[in-house]
Amino acid sequence: GQQVMQIPQYQHVQEGEDFTTYCNSSTTLSNIQWYKQRPGGHPVFLIQLVKSGEVKKQKRLTFQFGEAKKNSSLHITATQTTDVGTYFCAGNQAGTALIFGKGTTLSVSS
Amino acid sequence: EPEVTQTPSHQVTQMGQEVILRCVPISNHLYFYWYRQILGQKVEFLVSFYNNEISEKSEIFDDQFSVERPDGSNFTLKIRSTKLEDSAMYFCASSEGTGPLSGANVLTFGAGSRLTVL
Numbered sequence: 001g002q003q004v005m006q007i008p009q010y011q012h013v014q015e016g017e018d019f020t021t022y023c024n025s026s027t028t029l030s031n032i033q034w035y036k037q038r039p040g041g042h043p044v045f046l047i048q049l050v051k052s053g054e055v056k057k058q059k060r061l062t063f064q065f066g067e068a069k070k071n072s073s074l075h076i077t078a079t080q081t082t083d084v085g086t087y088f089c090a091g092n093q094a095g096t097a098l099i100f101g102k103g104t105t106l107s108v109s110s
Numbered sequence: 111e112p113e114v115t116q117t118p119s120h121q122v123t124q125m126g127q128e129v130i131l132r133c134v135p136i137s138n139h140l141y142f143y144w145y146r147q148i149l150g151q152k153v154e155f156l157v158s159f160y161n162n163e164i165s166e167k168s169e170i171f172d173d174q175f176s177v178e179r180p181d182g183s184n185f186t187l188k189i190r191s192t193k194l195e196d197s198a199m200y201f202c203a204s205s206e207g208t209g210p211l212s213g214a215n216v217l218t219f220g221a222g223s224r225l226t227v228l
Contacts, residue, residue: 031210100153
């Protein structure tokens with residue numbers, strides 16, 4: 001079945017450093033979504049990418065969808081302590097359930 | 111902002127007991143889902159539900175699990191005979207639809223129900 005892999009599993013940075021998490025799918029995706037889960041919380045939607053090669057920005061966050069629609073990345077510029085949490089990518093093929101990656105847990109020290 | 115609400119927030123049960131977890135999806139959403147997350151691990155898909163029937167289920171969703179929409183607002187997950195390995199956070203989610211271009215397939219999650227099986 002479809003698998004979504006994400007690396008790294010954990011990342012610790014100093015406040016102000018950049019952070020990137022990478023997501024790869026075993027199959028071509030119709031779209032990819034990114035969610036953030038704060039410690040003790042639930043996944044909260046961040047963004048969706050649909051088009052091949054698409055790049056979207058939300059303030060310090062930059063999301064990319066690969067040309068082959070099988071990989072994606074999330075890059076945070078100049079991390080802040082409020083960025084702490086687990087970032088999940090999730091993808092699916094048309095009409096199927098959204099499958100989540102294992103997530104990347106980001107910790108930030110000030 | 112519309113929310114998905116889940117009850118109970120935490121349930122402790124003995125192995126072999128039946129558990130029902132409840133969810134109220136967002137009112138204009140048509141697709142409902144259950145996911146689970148074992149502590150510190152990935153969010154795993156269990157089942158999706160549309161038009162009063164299961165539209166997709168994972169290998170995890172075996173005969174011990176069932177879902178129901180007993181009325182116009184609630185969506186329930188029943189575990190018939192709980193096992194130790196069922197201990198997890200169970201998240202309900204809903205979406206407007208499944209089409210990615212309109213963003214209708216974006217999931218809104220509830221706060222979760224933590225199930226502890228002793």
